[in-house]
Amino acid sequence: MTGNATKRRRRAPALAKAVAILAAAGAVGPALSFVRAGEEAQPPGEPASRSTYVHRIPLRDSENGVIKPASDPTLPFSTRATCGDCHEYDTIRGGWHFSATDPAAESGRPAQPWILVHRATATQLPLSYRGWPGTWRPEAVGLGPWEFVLTFGRHLPGGGPGEPDPKEIGAEPRWLVSGPLEINCLACHSADPAHDQVQSLLQVAEQNFMWAPLATSGLGEVHGSARRMPDTYDPFMEPNAQALQKGAPIVAYDAGRFDAEGRAFFSLVHKPLAERCYFCHTNHRVGPEAPEKWETDQDVHLAAGLVCADCHRNGLDHRIVRGYEGETVSREHPELADFTCRGCHMPKDDGSPPAAHFGAPVPEHVGLPTVHFERLSCTACHSGPKPRMQAGRVQTSRAHALEFHGEHRGDDAPPFIAEPVFIQEASRLDGHEEIVPHRMVWPAFWGRLKDDAVKPISPERVAEDAKTALETRGAGESGGRLSRDQVVEVLKVLASGGEGEPVYVGGGKLHRLGPNGALEAEDHPAARPYAWPLAHDVRPATQALGYGGACDDCHALDSPFFFGTVKAEGPADLGEPRAVPMYELERLSPLALRVWAVMFIFRPYFKAMLFVLAAVMAAVVILYGMRGLRAILQWASARSAGT
C-alpha cells in the first residue's frame, strides 16, 4: 500500500478543487462536484452496427484516472468517467429513470410512486418528485436527497437524487464522504451472470454510494463503510491506518477480470435483459388467494421471446417509451403511438395497418361489440391478474424490496397495495373516459390540519415525540398494527405542540380527536387513495376477460369487474376498513349495472327471439319481394307481347 501513497496523494488537490468548486455552487451547474477532474474526452459516439460491441475497456475513477488493478487502486470506477467516455453521461441523465428531480423533466402518466413505510408510526405515504396528484414530495416529510437515497437507494438506478446539486451537498456534508450515487449503467445493461444488484442495497446502507457500481459489477469487492467515517473523511485520499481500523471503504479489484493492458471486460447488452428490469419491476401477489410462484406465467410478450426493451425503447437520451396512449401528446413524437397496445396490434383509425412490431398479431375480437374499445383500455381485459370480488394484495420490488431476504416481507408487510382496481379516467390521448385497471395504495400518515389542508409530519418526528404512546399496548414495531387507542394517544401527544390540529390519515379517512376526546373519522381529499395504471403482466388472449363470448365475465350480478371491492387497508387497525365498490371508482350507476346484468341472464332467449323475428321479417320481405318481381316480370312480358 505504501508504495502507492505518492500516487494517491496526487489526488488530494483534485478533492480540494472539487470542494472549492462546490463552494461556487449553482453558478457552474448541477453535477459539478463529481465531474471528472481530467480533460473531457470527446465521445466518439455509439457504433451503428447491430452486432454487440465488446466492451473491453479501461476503468476510470471519478478523477478520470485509469484504474490499474496491479497498482492497488483506492477508488472505485466511476460510470460517469468509464461509460461516459463513449456515451454522453449528461444526455443519459435526462432519461426517465434518472430525471425525477429535474423540474423541467416531463412527469408523464402517473406511475408507481416511492412509498415511505414507517411501521412504528403506521405510515405508508406515496412520494414522488414528479408531482403526480395524490403523491407528496419527499421534502414534505423531511426527506432531502440524502435521506431519500438512504431510504430508497436500494432500487435507485443512480442519478437523480443520487447526484444532488452543490447546494444540497453543501447542506449535507456526508455527500463528500459517500460520493455520488452515479447512474449505474450496469444495473440495466449488464448481461454478466455475476452482476449482483443486491450489493447496491448493502453499499447504500453503508453510505458507500460511489462504490455501489463496482460492488454490483463483480469486477472487484468493496470492504468497509463510509457510514462509519467522520464528516471530515476524504475518500479520495488513501485511508490511513486509523481510518482502516475504523473500516474506511476500500476496494479490491479482481485482477483476473482485467487483460494484460489493464482493460476490464464488461458483458453488456444494448437491450437490457428482462431479468435486469425485474429487479425493480417485479410484482408479487400475496394473500390467501394468491397463486404460488410456479403457478404464475410471465407476461405473454416475454413468453413469446421479447424483452421489456423491445417495446420500452430509448435512444441515448434514455427517454424510454412508456407505451401508454397519450404519450405522444406530452412528448410530441408521433411514432410513440406505434408502441402502445393499439398502435402495435390494431389497424389505425384511417384503416392503415398496425405497426405490428415483431409480427404482432392483429386480434380478431370476434363477437365483441366495438363499444368496448371506447369504454375500456386494452389492459382492462388483458392485463394483471383476473379480478376477484375483493381486489388482491400485491407487493412490488420498489415498495417491498422483494429482491432482498429478511423480515421486511411477509404477506402482511406494508405498504398495502391492491390490484386490480378498475377506475374510469380520462384518456391522456383525447380525453374520452375509459376504464383502466390500476394498482392502489391508501395513504396513512400523521399530519397537521390547518385551513382544511393537511401537512404531513415526518414519521421520525412522530416516533420521537410520541415514543411512549407508540410503544405501549404492544403494537408498533412489535409487528402488530397500530391500535385505535394508540392513535388517540399519539394525537393527544401531538396536540401539545406544533401548528395546526394533529390528525391521522388512514383507511380512507381523516381521523381527529373529537370534543370528548374520542376518535372521529371524516372524508378528506388527503385521505384519497393514489392509484397508478397497471399494464403488466399481459395475459394471452385466451385468458382475457370475455374471451370466447363470456360476456358474464363482466355483465353479471357477481362480476368482480363492476361489483368487486377494494379495501382501504392501512397499517393502523381502525376497525373494518371501508370497502369501495368498483362501480364507484368506475363512476357507473350500480342500478344500471344490475339491470344490465339481469338482462344478460335473458340474453340467450332474447337472441333466439330476435333471430326468429329477423327470419320472419326477412321471409316476408323476400316472399313479397319475389311476388313483386313476378308481377313486374308479368307486366313486362304482357307489355312486350302487346307490342
Added chain:
Amino acid sequence: MNAFQTITLAAVGATLAALAVHFAVAGRRRAAFDRPRARLGPWQRLVYGVTLAALAVLAATGLWAALRAERLSGWLLLVHNAATGPFALGLVVLAVLWAERCRFAAGPAPALFAPAQRVVFWAAAVLAAALILSMMLCWVRLFGTDGQEFLLEVHRYAALGMIATGLVHLYLVALARRSA
C-alpha cells in the same frame, strides 16, 4: 362534427323539409289523400301503438348518442335495448298481418292502405330486417372488429332510414286523419 352527425342532421332535416314542402304544395288539397282510412281492430291498434312508441324511444336514444358523437352506453343503451324487443316483435306482427294488404298488385288496390303508406310499409319492413339482423349478428361470434364496425354502420344507417320512414308514416297518418 363527424360524418354521421352531419348525415343524420341532413337526413332528418331533409325529410322534415320535404314533408313541409309536400304539405305546402299538395297537403292542403284534401282530395289528394281522400282515401278511406285503414280500420284496425283493438289488438292491431295495441301492437301498432307499442311499435310506434318503441320506435320513438329507439330513435330518441339513438339520435341522442349520434348527435353527441358518442356510442350508446349506460342507461341510454339499456333503454335502447329494452325497446328493441317490443319494436321488433310489433313490427314483425304488423308485417305478417299487413303484408298482403300492402302488396302492390297489378290490378286494383287489394287493401285499404294508400299507395304512399304501402311504400312506407315495405321500406319499414326492409329496414327493420336490416336493423334486427345487423344487431343480431353483432351478438354472435361470427364477426371480428371490422365486421362489427360494418354491422354497426349498417345498423346506424338503417336506423336513420327507419326514422325518416317513421316521420313520413306519421305525416301520412296525420294527413289521412285530416282528410277524414
